[in-house]
Amino acid sequence: MLYTFSKGGIHPPEHKISSDSRIRDLQIxxxxxxxxxxxxxxxxxxxxxxxxxxxxxxxxxxxxxxxxxxxxxxxxxxxxxxxxxxxxxxxxxxxxxxxxxxDEWDETIDRNPALATVISLESHDIISRIGEMGVVGLGGATFPSHVKLSVPRGKKAEVLIINGVECEPYLTSDHALMIEKGEEIMMGIQILRKALGVEKVIVGIENNKPDAIRNLSVIAKKYQAVKVAGLKVKYPQGGEKQLIKALINREVPSGGLPVDVGAVAFNVGTAFAVYEAIQKNKPLFERIVTVTGKSLKKPSNFRVRIGTPVSALIEAAGGLPEDTGKIIAGGPMMGKALASTDVPVVKGCSGILLLPENESKRNRIEPCIRCSKCVSVCPMGLEPYLLMSLSQKDMFDRLEEEKVMDCIECGSCSYTCPAKRPLLDYIRLGKARVGKIIRSRKKPA
Amino acid sequence: MTSTILYPVIALSALGLLAAVVLYLVAQRFRVFEDPRIDEVEEALPGANCGGCGYAGCRNFAEALVNSESFEGLYCPVGGNETMEAVARILGRESTAKEPQVAVLRCNGSCEYRPKINQYDGVSSCAVASALYGGDTGCQYGCLGLGDCVEVCTFDALHMDPVTGLPVVDDDKCTACGACVKACPRNLFELRKRWKGNKKIYVACMNEDKGGIARKNCSVACIGCAKCFKVCPYEAITMNNNLAFIDSYKCKLCRKCVLECPTASILEIGFPPRKEKTSEGVGEARIEKEKTKGTDA
Amino acid sequence: MSQLLTISPSPHVFGQKTVKSLMTGVIIALIPTFLMSVFIFGIGTLIVTSVAVVTCVLTEYLIQKYLMHTETRIGDGSAIVTGLLLAFNLPSNLPWWIIILGSVFAIGIGKMVYGGLGNNPFNPAIVGRVFLLISFPVQMTSWPLPIASRMQYVNAITGATPLGIMKEGLRNGEALTDLSGQIPGHMELFLGHMSGSLGEVSAIALLLGFVWLLYKRIITWHIPVVIIATVFSFTGILWLIDPVHNASPVFHILTGGLMIGAIFMATDLVTSPMTKAGMILYALGIGIITVVIRVFGAYPEGVSFAILIMNAFVPLINRTMKPKRFGKEVKYG
Known part of the structure; x- marks a missing residue:
């Protein structure tokens, strides 16, 4: 049986053209x-x-x-x-x-590639070590991992969710990692499990990556209570809230954290970084980055040092194609367009996507025909058409009432709109402004 | 025949009368007391509901004026001193006069001076673009040219110049309500003292980058060289974060700084043209720029 | 790289659907009905449809160009859909000048005065039809006989619609059983062998269109199914209570404009609610009002009025019927 979340979602073309590429080290x-x-x-x-x-x-x-x-x-x-x-x-x-x-490494780092299976540290030490090593959520949100692991008093983590969904089109960095570093990821999971003190672990992977599911399922057999679950392909399943809903059928409350429903979620990339940080004493200074695009000569997955300019990655993947119109850091749904290739790769950068010119321009905006497609695809049960017009009119009270702060900015509404309306552009703006109002309200007057 | 006309007329009249009586009684019973002076004050205000005073509209502002002890912090920038005096008369108080102001755009980075390095393709809103990135030129402080200020101006005093891509303030229409100041995500608008004949001298730049970088991205950027600061005889110029600022209340319009500026980022507007003579080689940059420039911002 | 890089906020890819593709889908869905109508009413269908479509498109173009001074958007096909739907709700022998009046009213008053596509609260085609029904009651209720008058236009031989026969008969105190000789059988009703508006008669053609709309995901099943189910069950109850004076539910769903109303008119994207729950409530209202007008009202047919009435409630429905939000609300922080 395949799991998935119930509300909304879209099916953009996958274009996982770099999924066959093995991870290569990029030149320093x-x-x-x-x-x-x-x-x-x-x-x-x-x-x-x-x-x-x-x-x-x-x-x-x-x-x-x-x-x-x-x-x-x-x-x-x-x-x-x-x-x-x-x-x-x-x-x-x-x-x-x-x-x-x-490339002289710090002496404290263990450079032996052999799998280290003994977890010697205790929960508290694991968390502080993860913090020291600068590990953050590598799925894209870059939330510091040690903060996530420090469960607030009075709450209890029951399930550890590992996110191997990679629902963004084009990106394959997590996929490549799951194929090549399955053992290490599994060890990372054990460490996270010990840090949190939870028994149950579910690894969620969309079933467009059957080889990754197979690989991790085999390795998972060595450990107790680790389940690898196949998921139906649907965007934005990699969103924390959607994944938790899909795997354990619990809804993270509005304005709450996953731990409110007993779940803590980590990306597979983060699990790997945790393994390296604890077992090899290696800080987070490199990560896997997918470099992809339809016109690119060699779409690849690279292991890249943080701070490497994006241009070096594109060069290694066959050079910048002539027809490039847009360069995106991240996936096409939530990634950021770059103004130049001099920008450095950072911890949260999972991919570099080159879109050809004919795909990089938006279409003409037409009037809203109230077809309600945005409402039906919104995974958070919001009404994007309404939020957009409220945001344009600066109606912040109504925006807050209509739960604009719940928006996860997945872009499903803008994607699906037949009138090509910039729904998310305005919703994001409204969200930022309402967020400011809420913060100023919280501060004691 | 008469009955078919007469009866409806009688019935409707009776109904109307009854409704009138009910309405009158209800209005009497549920009347809300309101200070009658609020209406009077509102009458005296311009009625533009621009929000320049910081209140949602003229009615709100009138309430605030009536309920406050003094005019401290309450000022209608649109009506100016005349209006405030009228309000003061109604409320029997003293009004404090303020000098009239005008909005200026502290950016002169037109397409010519500030080359584009990428194309923006999102919605035409400065707020959205500003939240996204540093802008379509190398300068992340300058005007985005998408016209949020034009949108909010209720007095038709702001227009986009299609040639420069920058908004232009119509000095005669500008009431210094401050709507553009709030709307600009880059804080490029400043309310300055309004001189006679709309004469203006100001640093048309907000770039806090170091000189070299600023200059590279925009040829009329303030590079923070502090030459103007040194030459100013009235201490009207301050330097902060690689940026010069001219205090319009200390400035005496002597125009010395304008000649001194190596990048011509200080603009002088509303003055008779200078003779094309430079003393000791200064002001060359300015003259160079003026030759290539069309109308001033 | 010949050009500067483009920068825009995410997302950077977009779906295939456009306003034009949606409208094209609706037009394709109307093709079976059109062909069936040509078969049943012949030349009249061709004339009425082309006059309505051409007038609608032209009116929209002229208004956008010379009154609103905006970009002309007739390319999106929405005016064609309005013209088709209006034509399908008219008798096939309607004089051309009445059609033109109706089309101009539908586009001008029904749509453009509100600001054009997307802003109209009422379905423009129905606005046009109801306007004509009130202004030209005689012409709008003279229905050509099916098949028999295929080669005639204005001077076609006319007869009554099944609903009209029933209403008239019941008013004269006759029992339904006495009328059955004049009313076609269920199979004929299903195929469309009866008098009526040119697009409403053939249930099978309309259902084919419905399947297409569902397949293309242009509409969801909620509105049509709930309307038809409501009418079926409401008239079913009445029929069970008194079968002598009430027609069977099958008769009700196969006659008049119910099918075209439920499938094409009530589901108009612009004037229907935004949430599934809202759609069900809206469809329920349409069903109930339709039956009330048909059974208790003065008109033999009530789908148009029912849709217009419920259109007026749509903003209210949108305001109250919210989608189910993700996650319960908790006080946090």
Missing amino acids: PASVVIPLSQHLGAPARPVVNKGDVVKTGQLIAKGDGFVSSNVHASVSGKIVKIDKAVDLSGYQRPAVFIETAD
Whole structure:
């Protein structure tokens, strides 16, 4: 039986053209730019100075506050400057510039590729080590993992959900990881399980990746109470709330966290990073990135050092095609369009997608014909057509009433709209403004 | 025959009378007391409901005026001093005069000076574009040119210039209500002192990048060289974050800074044209720019 | 790379459906009905349909171009759909100038005064039809006989619709059993061998269109099925109580404009509710009002009025019938 979530959802063409490519190591670039804000929460504070020489894996910036994350050097070399650089956000933000000298790793990192199966640390130590190693959610939201693992008092995690859905079209980085690093992912799951103190584990994988399901199912047999579940292909199943609904049929309450229904969810990539952080003492300074596009010569999955410019990835995949009209960091549904290829790869960047010119422009906006398709595809049970017009009219009270804050920005509404209306553009704007109002209300007057 | 006409007329008249009586009684019974001065004050206000005073509309503002002790913090930028005096007369208070203001756009990065490095293809809204990224030029502080300010201006004082791609303030129509100041996600509008003849001198740039980067992205960017700061005899210019700012209340319109600026980012508007003579080589940049420039922003 | 990179907010890919493709789908769904109508009413169908469609498209074009000064959007096909639906709700012997009046009214007053496509609260085709029904009651209720008058247009031989026969008979105090000789059998009703508006007679052709609309996911099943089920059960109850003076439920769903109303008119995207629950409530209302008008009202037919009345409730339904939100609300933080 295949699991899926009940409400809304769409079926965009999958285009997983890079799924056959094995993970290849990308050449270490001559210089890297490591943004200090690669995670949700406060930017990290640099602990190195201009002119310092750092080793690969050395801490260069410390998380500032509880919801923040450490940042490590991804190459060894000299810190050229600490300055602003345009990152994925499209704005200039503080970053550390390192000129690569060599690839000399920090001595504390265990570079032995053999699988380490003994988990020696206790729950509390695991969580703080994960924090030290700068592990964040690699599915895209980049929420610091140690924060997620610290279950608030009075709540209890019952199920650990592992997200191998990869519902975004084109992307295959998680798929490649599940094929090649299944054992490590499973060990990572054991570590997370120990940290949370939960028994039950469900790994959710969409059934357009039968080889990944097969691989992980076989490995899962070695462990107790780990279930690998096949999921019906439907976007946005990789959304945390949708996945939890699909696998254990519980709905995360509006404004609540998954742990409110006893679930904690991690991406397979995060599970792998957790394995490396705990068993190999290796900080998060590289990740798997899919480089793909219909006109690209060699769509591939690369292991990339954080801070590598996007241009290096495209070069390694066969060069920038002549007809490129849009470069997207992430998938086509939720990814961010890039203004240039000089932008560095960050922890949350799961793919680089090149769209040809004829696919990169939007269509003409037509009047809303009230066909209600947006309402029927919304996975959160919202009314996008209404939210858009309320947002255009600055009606923030109504927006809040209509649950604009529940929007997960999956883009299903904009995708499906026959009149090609920019529903999500305005909903996102309304959400940001309502969010501001709510925050100012919370602050004591 | 008469009955078919007469009866409906009688019946309807009776019904109308009855409804009138009921309405009158209800109006008497459920009357809400309201300070009659609120109506008077509202009458004196411009009635544009622009929200420039910070209230939702003129009615709200009138209520606030009547209920407040003094006019501290309450000012109608549209009606100006005249209106405030009228209100003061109604309420029997003293009004505090304020100098008239006008909105200026602190960006001069037209297509010519600030080359596009990508094409924006989202909805035509500065707020949406600004939330998305730094903009379609290298400057992440400058005007996005999508016209949110034009949209909110209730006085028809803002228009997009199709050539420069920047909004233009119509000084005569601008009431300094401040709607554009709030609407601009880049905070490019500033309310400045309104000089006679709409003379203006201001730094038309908000770029806080270091000089080289700013200059690379926009040829009329303020590079933070502080030459204007040094030359200003009235201490009207302050430097902050690689950016010069001219305080319109301290400025005496001497125009020394304009000549000094190497990137011509300080604009002078409403002055008679200068002679094409430069003293000691300064102001070359300005003259160069003026040759290629059409109408000023 | 010949051009600058394009930047826009996500999503970056879009579905295949467009307003045009939806309208084209509806037009295709109407083809069986049209062919059947040509077979039954002949030349009249061709004239009425073409006059209505051409007038609707032209009216929309002229209004957009010279009154509204906006981009002309006749390419989206919505005016064609309105013209087709209006024509399908008219008798096939209607003089051409009445059709033109109705079409201009349907587009002008029914749609464009509200700002055009998407903003009209009432189904424009029904607005046009009801306008004509009230203004030209004689012409609008003279129905050509099926098959027999295929080669005639305005001077076709006319007869009454089954619903009209029933209403008239019951009014004269006759029992239904006495009328059965004048009313076609169920199979004939199903195929469309009866007098009536040119698009409403053939249930089988309309059902074919319904299947197409469902297959193409242009509409959902909710509105048509609930309307037909409501009419069936309501008239069924009445029939069980008094079979002498009430027609059978099968007769009710096969006659008059119920099928075309339920499948094509009530499901008009613009004027129907946005949520599934709202659609069911709306369809329920249409069904009940239709039967009330047919059985207790002065007109033999009530689908058009029922849809118009429920159209008026749609904003209210949208305001109250919300989709089921994901996750219960909790106080948090």
